[in-house]
Amino acid sequence: MAIKTFEPLATLYNAMDKTWNKIAAGYHFKCSGCEDNCCKSLFFHHTYIEKAYLIHGFNTLDQDRKKKILAKAKKYCGKIFSQSSEIKSLKIYCPVIENDRCLLYLYRPMICRLHGLPHELSRPGLNPVKGAGCDAGLFDDKTYIKFDRTPFYQQMAQIELAFRQDLNKSVKIKETVAQMLLSQ
Numbered sequence: 001m002a003i004k005t006f007e008p009l010a011t012l013y014n015a016m017d018k019t020w021n022k023i024a025a026g027y028h029f030k031c032s033g034c035e036d037n038c039c040k041s042l043f044f045h046h047t048y049i050e051k052a053y054l055i056h057g058f059n060t061l062d063q064d065r066k067k068k069i070l071a072k073a074k075k076y077c078g079k080i081f082s083q084s085s086e087i088k089s090l091k092i093y094c095p096v097i098e099n100d101r102c103l104l105y106l107y108r109p110m111i112c113r114l115h116g117l118p119h120e121l122s123r124p125g126l127n128p129v130k131g132a133g134c135d136a137g138l139f140d141d142k143t144y145i146k147f148d149r150t151p152f153y154q155q156m157a158q159i160e161l162a163f164r165q166d167l168n169k170s171v172k173i174k175e176t177v178a179q180m181l182l183s184q
C-alpha cells in the first residue's frame with residue numbers, strides 16, 4: 001500500500017501526540033513505565049486504516065523480529081481467547097513490546113496514543129463522558145486539564161470511512177494488535 005495512503009492518518013496521529021504531550025506537561029506527568037503498564041491492557045482497535053498502518057510498520061522490521069513477534073502474538077491470543085468465560089485482560093504484554101519498548105511506536109494505534117490522561121468524549125445530544133487517567137499519574141489529586149478526545153475520534157472516523165470506501169470494506173472490525181498482526 002502506498003505510503004501516501006497513510007498521510008492523513010499520520011497527520012492525525014501527530015496532532016494527537018502533540019496534544020497529549022502538552023497536557024501531560026501541564027500535569028508534570030511523565031510516563032516512565034509502571035507496574036500497571038498500559039501495554040498490558042486488553043485494547044481492541046476498530047479501524048482498517050490503523051490496522052493497515054500497523055502492518056506497514058511491522059513490515060519495516062527484519063524477518064527475525066517479525067517471526068518473534070508473530071510467535072508472541074500466537075501465544076497472546078492463545079491465552080486471551082481461550083478463556084472459557086467472558087474475555088478479559090490477563091495483564092500480559094502486547095506482543096510488540098521488547099525490552100519495555102514498543103517496536104511499532106511510530107505506527108501504534110490511536111488508543112495506545114491517547115491512553116493515560118483524564119479525558120472527555122462528547123456524543124451528539126448527550127453529556128460528555130469523562131474518563132479517568134492512569135493510576136501512575138495520581139490525577140485525582142490534580143485539577144483537570146481539558147482533554148477532549150471528540151475531534152480526534154471524529155477525524156479518525158472520516159479517515160476510516162474514506163479508506164473503507166476505497167477498499168470496499170463494510171464488515172466491522174474489533175481486534176487486538178496481536179490479532180491484527182496474525183490476520184494480515
Ligand code: SF4
Nearest residue numbers: 039094096097102112
Ligand atoms: S502497540 Fe505498542 S504502545 Fe500499543 S499496546 Fe502494543 S506495545 Fe504498547
